[in-house]
Amino acid sequence: MEDDIKTMHKVLDGCDYDGLRRLAHQMKGSGGSYGYPILTETAKILEEATGARDIKTCSTVLEKFEVLCQGIIPNFL
Numbered sequence: 001m002e003d004d005i006k007t008m009h010k011v012l013d014g015c016d017y018d019g020l021r022r023l024a025h026q027m028k029g030s031g032g033s034y035g036y037p038i039l040t041e042t043a044k045i046l047e048e049a050t051g052a053r054d055i056k057t058c059s060t061v062l063e064k065f066e067v068l069c070q071g072i073i074p075n076f077l
């Protein structure tokens with residue numbers, strides 16, 4: 001999951017909104033698979049934000065997603 005977040009940051013830094021949308025969509029599914037609906041909802045918001053191509057909103061939502069993941073990752077160790 002950490003690598004996915006790093007990739008999402010790189011994609012956003014390159015203003016590749018379509019790439020970020022695809023990654024957010026994948027993470028949306030992963031959140032549900034792992035039993036974390038808050039991840040699914042946040043990834044959905046990020047996926048939707050890419051449509052506006054608003055870097056500030058995408059960055060804010062991605063940061064929230066990252067914080068959520070940091071709280072979850074220790075559960076996998």
